Amino acid sequence: MSAGERALSDAAEAAAVDARLVSLGRVRGMGVFLVLLGVVTLMAFALGVTGGARATFLLSTPPSIDLSPLVMSVRPVAIACALVCGGLGIVLLVRLRTQGSYLIFSAGFCAFLWAFLAWAARGNTLNFVQMLAETMVAATPLVYGSLSGILCERSGVVNIAIEGQFLAGAFLGAMIGSATGNLWLGVVSGAVAGALFGALLAFLALRYGADQIIVGVVIVAFCTGLTNFLTAQVLTPDQTTLNSPSTFSPFAVPLLDKIPIAGPVLFDQNVFFYGAFALLVLVHVTLFHTRWGLRVRAVGEHPRAAQSVGIHVLSVRYRNVILGGVVAGIGGASFTIGSIGEFSAQMTAGLGYVALAAMIFGRWRPFGALGAALLFGFAVSLQSFLAVLSVGIPSPFLSMAPYVITIAVVSGLVGRVRPPAADGVPYSLE
């Protein structure tokens, strides 16, 4: 087979997979949804404001070069957005092709969001750049969590314990970072904590064939109980020494941080953020473009076949699950020494599970998961900004938003996904 032929067959296969995953019915559903959103935009945001209402979006914060704020008249902007959103919905309905439907849907949804933001900020000022920057901050642990999930599940082990590894990493990261005064040691110990629980999962699941989901859930229970216990018993009596780490300060990348919007959003963050992106690229490249990655995927899809060509299935799985634990542990450390600066009981608030949802949404691919993580991050950031703008939505509903979006994403946009074929299936030689 020539290189051209191979590329062709790959493309055909990809298209076939895509067609199987996104049914026409789903495209139709997305179209109807966008049309409805367009109507909502028109009714609520365009007609729900006084004619002269204006919204101001700040487009620059230091250190980027100054841009003048964007002042919009809400009603015409909302009408335009409603037309774009509804129009794209009609495009989806008329076109009825699966390819590119996600792109069109995302564009339509962005139009809706823009109108919503303009409406929410009517007669007020919204720091748009700051909101995007906080999206990145909120997405960072989710990127670590979903990468951890990808590493494990691509090799065929379900890691539902990410939430527990987050807690363990956050706890130990804060304690060691605080006791030694060295934040890098905090990161390392967070990674070690995550790795330990990864090893426990691997040990019980691979050596003893225990059910991976059950072990995972119990690891979360164990970590929750243990960190609660140790917080009350060890940290609280000695808060100043053991639970007051400093946090990594942002590091502005020279020159790049001057770029408008992208500068403060992407190039003025702390080391956890840059680490997440480096790891994302690393996992993507190794998983899909190296022999190591091919082996991992082979073990996750068809372990018996992998075994027959001489790959040691269990050692690949052990290594990946422990590596996944390391990644989740670092992500956990980002909760404490990356942003808040102290550990508190159950501070991860279910984000480990949200990270799993991001992994599923991204179809077990790093960049897909990044997309989902950014979406959830945006929901989190939006929630805090809307609380400040006081748009009249009760705060419990705002804090519900990321979870509702997760359900909508998992059930509406993703639908039936195809995990690695051997995911969660114990492997034995017999």
Next chain:
Amino acid sequence: MSAAESALASPSPPGTPWWRRVLAFVTEANVAVVTLLAVVGGLVVGALLIIVTTPATLHAWGAVGRAPGAAFATSFSTVGNAYGALFAGSVISPSALGHALTTGRGWTGVFTPISETLVSATPLILAGTGVAIGFSTGVFNIGGQGQLIAGALAATYVGFGVSLPLVPHLVLVVLAGAAGGALAGFIPGILKARTGAHEVIVTIMLNYIFLDLLAYLLTTHPLQQPGQSNSISQTIPMTARLPHLFGSTLRVNLGLLIALAVAAAASWFMRKSTLGFEFTVIGANPSAGRTAGMDARRATIAVLTISGALVGLAGMSTVSGTDFFLSSGYGGAVGFNAITVALLGRNRPLGVVLGSLLFAALSTGGRYMQAVASIPIDLTTVIQAVIVFMVATPALVREIFRLREAGAGKILLFTKGWGG
């Protein structure tokens, strides 16, 4: 034949002396032995945690070279105090018993710990049975907290919103609790059947959504207690409360009997009813179920709805049995322990009842331990997790304790991956 009987009967040929049968039974990895050893394992891990986190024992171990006896003595007394309080707070307090025996008075105090354990076991039995029904169909209902909140909310609304005489009111409250939970279970059921969204993620997300919903409702009319700025609901009237079983001081109430009846009904349902059989087949082998003409999607919806209804009853049992009002952050511990008791009971209602009693004793005793021995109650969560770790991995227990493989009473626990 029960698991214990079959385990007893299988390995020994007829004519074996009874003591050899007993010996054979206690040295093989059957349900009873593994569970017992798991409990021992959990207590050992808990003891080690107490020793390494208590300053007094740490000091003693720091000087272990000079005074090895003191290190052991301090450890023993610290752990002994903690576990003594755990027992006294959950089962019976020896000092209270002695007092009652000598003076003939204070018998209520003797029975208070066991009554409190039964009170905490009530919602666990209900919710654990609900989760277990899901498990045996291969559906992992992890949304206990959400369904508890839904059931408790419905029961509370009907409790203060309706005025009726005792019996009809109570029946209505019970039904409302079941209906609320059923609705919360129906959502992940229909989403899984119609769109393939995995129930683990949907139910966890629903936990957080219901928590926020509760927080919202508790600050608004009519749920919020009038004249209160705190997030506390109205109190339900006497007609909506489950009556106490043994006088007014002991809190054990009708909810316990409801829970036991529900567990018995669930046992019958899973073993004898057609629908229950369908659930079991689909859980064990979906393609065999399809071949036999069973509708797996319908079963998924039904299972999650029933499971949710039972968890909702658990929510009702706390509102109507002990608390009489709702406050924010409700339901976390029960929601999670429901999963662990279902695992501990190996998805059988009788097992769930026994597991609930054990975990209820741990948490009831844990509160007393926290008060008396100043060991944080979260220790009991750790102990519970270790117990379930070991129950879920019988092969590990077998290896640690050098047990023989069990013949009949073998333990199998499974769920399904993302695809199912």
